[in-house]
Amino acid sequence: MSESTTDRQVVAEDIETELQRFLETRTKTTWAADTDLFADGGMSSLFAMELVVHIEQTFSIAIEGPDLRIDNFRTMNDMTALVLRLAKADASE
Template sequence: MNNAPTQPVAGTAVNTDGVQQEILRFLESRTQTAWLPDTDLFKDGGQSSLFAMELVVHLEKSFGISIRGTDLRLDNFRTVTVMTAMVARLREQTIGGPRG
């Protein structure tokens, strides 16, 4: 199994299906529970604040992103759908980041 971060390629769209599947796989492996993409993980007992920090580290390493500042809001980790959108946005910013 390859644990290297998935690096975005300039000029290509972020594969959100792959991002979503990886997040779901990680959650299931850590919680021994299958999750639906729109399930509120905190409301339904899937995450604690400590687990959310573990998830931040996993997302950063798996997708080559940096989650900082306002992106660290709990609401960005409530559902797999929301996390997938955040990862896609941050990867797009990495691809199209400042040129100088």
């Protein structure tokens, strides 16, 4: 049985570390947590959708509807906040 988000505490540092690892692997660039990935050329809309799938699978969350706005994916800080918020919502259900 795999460990789900509701079975463990999701920690901001762990989320940021995983996002940094994924982004570095895919873009061959190290990004600061507050860098606007779209403005600085690190992210295209197609890559953003790949990132959404990665985040959903890695953190056992569903990103749907209004949460799919581009502003939730501009920076690693934005993505970390989104994962924390959705994981907390899942845990309270």
